[in-house]
Amino acid sequence: MKNISASNPAEDQAKEQASKLSVYVSSSPHVHSTEDVPWIMRQVIYALIPGALVGVYFFGIPALKVIVVGMVSCVVIEALWQKLTGNPITIKDGSAALTGLLLAMNLPSGAPWWLVVIGSLVAITIAKQFFGGIGNNPFNPALVGRVFLLISFPVAMTTWPEPRSFFSQAADAATGATPLGALKTAIFEHGTITAAPGMNLMDPFLGNVGGSLGEISALALILGGIYLIARRIITWHIPVVYIATVAVLTGILWLINPDVYANPAFHLVAGGLMLGAFFMATDMVTSPITNMGKVIFAIGCGAITVVIRLWGGYPEGVSFAILIMNAFVPLINRATKPTKFGVVR
Amino acid sequence: MKTFKGGIHPPEEKQLVKDNPIVDFPLSSRYHVLVQQHLGAPAKPTVKAGDEVKKGQVLSEPLGFVSVPVHAPTSGRVKEIGKIVHPVTGLLAPCVVIDADGCDEWAEGLPLERDPFAMSREELLNVIKTAGVVGMGGATFPTHVKLSPPKDKTIDTFIVNGAECEPYLSSDHRLMLEEPDRVLKGARVIMKVLGLERAVIAIEANKPDAIKLMWEKAPAEIQVEALKVKYPQGAEKQLINALTGREVPSGGLPMDVGAVVQNAGTCAAVWDACARGIPLIERITSVTGRGIVQPKNIRVRVGTLLGEVIDFCGGLNGAAKIIYGGPMMGIAQFTQDISIMKGTSGVLVLREQDTNITAYSACISCGRCVEACPMGLIPSVLSKLGEKGMFQKAVENNLLDCVECGSCTYVCPANRPIVHFVKHLKALSRAASAKK
Numbered sequence: 100m101k102n103i104s105a106s107n108p109a110e111d112q113a114k115e116q117a118s119k120l121s122v123y124v125s126s127s128p129h130v131h132s133t134e135d136v137p138w139i140m141r142q143v144i145y146a147l148i149p150g151a152l153v154g155v156y157f158f159g160i161p162a163l164k165v166i167v168v169g170m171v172s173c174v175v176i177e178a179l180w181q182k183l184t185g186n187p188i189t190i191k192d193g194s195a196a197l198t199g200l201l202l203a204m205n206l207p208s209g210a211p212w213w214l215v216v217i218g219s220l221v222a223i224t225i226a227k228q229f230f231g232g233i234g235n236n237p238f239n240p241a242l243v244g245r246v247f248l249l250i251s252f253p254v255a256m257t258t259w260p261e262p263r264s265f266f267s268q269a270a271d272a273a274t275g276a277t278p279l280g281a282l283k284t285a286i287f288e289h290g291t292i293t294a295a296p297g298m299n300l301m302d303p304f305l306g307n308v309g310g311s312l313g314e315i316s317a318l319a320l321i322l323g324g325i326y327l328i329a330r331r332i333i334t335w336h337i338p339v340v341y342i343a344t345v346a347v348l349t350g351i352l353w354l355i356n357p358d359v360y361a362n363p364a365f366h367l368v369a370g371g372l373m374l375g376a377f378f379m380a381t382d383m384v385t386s387p388i389t390n391m392g393k394v395i396f397a398i399g400c401g402a403i404t405v406v407i408r409l410w411g412g413y414p415e416g417v418s419f420a421i422l423i424m425n426a427f428v429p430l431i432n433r434a435t436k437p438t439k440f441g442v443v444r
Numbered sequence: 445m446k447t448f449k450g451g452i453h454p455p456e457e458k459q460l461v462k463d464n465p466i467v468d469f470p471l472s473s474r475y476h477v478l479v480q481q482h483l484g485a486p487a488k489p490t491v492k493a494g495d496e497v498k499k500g501q502v503l504s505e506p507l508g509f510v511s512v513p514v515h516a517p518t519s520g521r522v523k524e525i526g527k528i529v530h531p532v533t534g535l536l537a538p539c540v541v542i543d544a545d546g547c548d549e550w551a552e553g554l555p556l557e558r559d560p561f562a563m564s565r566e567e568l569l570n571v572i573k574t575a576g577v578v579g580m581g582g583a584t585f586p587t588h589v590k591l592s593p594p595k596d597k598t599i600d601t602f603i604v605n606g607a608e609c610e611p612y613l614s615s616d617h618r619l620m621l622e623e624p625d626r627v628l629k630g631a632r633v634i635m636k637v638l639g640l641e642r643a644v645i646a647i648e649a650n651k652p653d654a655i656k657l658m659w660e661k662a663p664a665e666i667q668v669e670a671l672k673v674k675y676p677q678g679a680e681k682q683l684i685n686a687l688t689g690r691e692v693p694s695g696g697l698p699m700d701v702g703a704v705v706q707n708a709g710t711c712a713a714v715w716d717a718c719a720r721g722i723p724l725i726e727r728i729t730s731v732t733g734r735g736i737v738q739p740k741n742i743r744v745r746v747g748t749l750l751g752e753v754i755d756f757c758g759g760l761n762g763a764a765k766i767i768y769g770g771p772m773m774g775i776a777q778f779t780q781d782i783s784i785m786k787g788t789s790g791v792l793v794l795r796e797q798d799t800n801i802t803a804y805s806a807c808i809s810c811g812r813c814v815e816a817c818p819m820g821l822i823p824s825v826l827s828k829l830g831e832k833g834m835f836q837k838a839v840e841n842n843l844l845d846c847v848e849c850g851s852c853t854y855v856c857p858a859n860r861p862i863v864h865f866v867k868h869l870k871a872l873s874r875a876a877s878a879k880k
């Protein structure tokens with residue numbers, strides 16, 4: 100029999116001392132998944148590596164420079180902003196580095212360093228911190244940065260160096276058109292696309308085309324996207340529905356008039372669709388929270404992308420489409436609340 | 445395998461204690477029996493300082509239907525009606541302090557032998573109430589109330605809950621393995637009370653030995669059902685949904701869909717009460733976690749001090765959190781000077797690296813909480829409203845449907861204490877409606 104009887108005050112006091120505990124007290128639950136925000140951001144960065152490597156392979160050191168400047172400037176600008184405004188510095192969450200990488204991948208490899216820095220400045224301060232920092236920005240910061248640059252510096256933003264093997268990079272690379280740009284030019288000049296050059300599918304699938312340094316290889320981006328889905332960072336809803344919407348809409352138009360509208364396979368591999376569908380539209384903060392909402396959001400992205408590509412002034416519409424749909428996210432979230440348990444359906 | 449929608453897969457961690465046979469906790473010299481160990485109306489002590497009490501003797505009188513008495517865990521003398529920290533509220537609460545005389549002598553006529561199946565439904569319900577039986581899974585709702593559905597509710601399903609979906613804990617598992625007859629016979633008594641011919645005993649598939657044993661032992665009218673391993677599989681509403689496909693209506697009770705759920709431990713307590721007249725004075729508790737030196741499953745008297753239990757299990761080792769219950773829904777304690785209660789299914793001691801004490805950050809709207817929520821809510825919205833104390837808006841967003849299972853909080857990558865915000869909002873909402 101165990102005896103811890105304590106009937107006199109001295110013993111009581113000793114017992115009290117002995118039982119003084121130094122422990123944490125908080126609400127349940129007391130255990131937590133190891134997958135935190137920095138882990139998620141790291142996974143997305145890992146998933147972007149194949150696309151970035153293809154960019155560096157075809158565009159050489161300038162592409163690498165844009166990536167490094169983008170990532171470093173975003174992190175530094177976020178830290179500086181938070182220091183100046185007296186807020187806690189949150190660069191360790193990895194979101195600024197990811198924004199920098201995404202911005203860089205949406206820029207031409209020939210972008211000068213100051214252009215990248217301006218893009219970072221807009222992305223981090225105006226698009227992200229003005230709204231309250233991570234989690235509170237309604238629009239995808241990297242896309243806001245990119246679109247700001249596209250509108251403000253149209254020439255620099257549409258000067259596309261020609262892709263070449265990393266091992267045969269010339270000092271001053273020639274520039275050319277993107278596949279979608281060539282298409283648009285052909286339509287403007289001839290009214291049909293039959294004269295458009297470079298309409299093969301294999302080059303844009305592998306990445307041997309002009310374009311933003313991170314968007315050129317559909318294959319590399321799909322690999323990264325599959326990684327994100329397998330890691331359960333994103334669900335299939337946005338990329339699959341987005342891509343399917345573009346395929347269906349361009350497919351219908353192509354069947355109606357293949358002289359004016361390019362075939363859907365070309366629309367899938369050309370331009371920024373894969374980068375947008377797997378990495379930009381899936382940004383958690385700026386996309387709907389439920390799977391149903393994601394489907395609606397992705398259909399909207401796909402439809403607007405097709406409208407801009409086929410009838411808009413710009414050859415490519417992915418960035419605008421995602422930004423426009425970002426604005427609808429609060430409405431979509433409101434309309435797609437899950438049915439709670441215990442309600443007669 | 446049957447299951448429900450939503451939920452999470454935290455590490456099970458049951459290996460620490462699941463193979464340790466139940467050991468009897470030795471008799472203590474003093475017990476602190478909390479008067480309020482159940483959910484519902486209070487009870488009032490019926491003994492006073494100096495009274496001699498025998499093991500199993502009533503110590504309190506329930507005030508109201510939804511209330512039960514507590515009983516002396518051993519024989520001895522009442523030292524005082526004192527106060528001790530209540531593990532659920534964290535506040536000082538009345539308790540009967542008993543100095544044991546070491547004889548551990550039963551009250552007169554106990555334990556008795558009788559055939560519960562020869563007793564009437566009313567007699568059985570009365571015995572269950574006077575024996576102080578409450579839900580032993582942790583919620584501690586008086587069992588006789590759950591077994592007395594109003595006349596307009598037809599009960600057609602009785603489920604014995606052996607899911608034990610909380611990580612770490614193995615008390616129900618050990619009970620089913622070592623004393624299956626108490627569980628099954630108690631279940632049959634409850635079937636009689638409910639007037640049912642059939643019952644289901646539901647066990648998560650991570651306890652194959654218990655499933656096999658129950659399969660062998662269970663009479664034909666009790667069906668054994670293996671459930672997918674997923675938290676919170678053992679939550680009442682999710683369990684009913686998994687087994688029957690029915691959804692307990694929002695704001696309703698299991699009886700609204702014709703179901704009654706009783707924990708395996710509760711069934712055993714019902715058997716003791718009805719067949720042997722033994723009130724609920726002891727229970728099986730898993731003392732586990734990496735912060736305790738020797739994890740054990742103990743049969744411990746209600747009223748035993750936590751400090752003694754910890755000493756019996758080799759003491760603490762780098763303890764950062766001491767929890768009554770499991771890691772998902774258990775309550776963190778700030779002192780060892782609290783006593784074991786009827787609902788203490790586990791004492792979990794976590795080290796700093798086993799628990800989660802980092803700061804939280806802004807919601808990134810990843811939607812993981814929405815996927816995890818078994819109740820179909822949007823926990824991220826509730827957590828944002830919680831930060832601002834906006835309880836009315838939270839009620840509009842189904843605050844009151846939250847069962848506080850913690851799945852959302854477990855998966856939140858921003859580490860947001862969503863359950864904490866929900867509890868805070870519910871308290872604000874209660875306070876506001878009390879004012880009206």
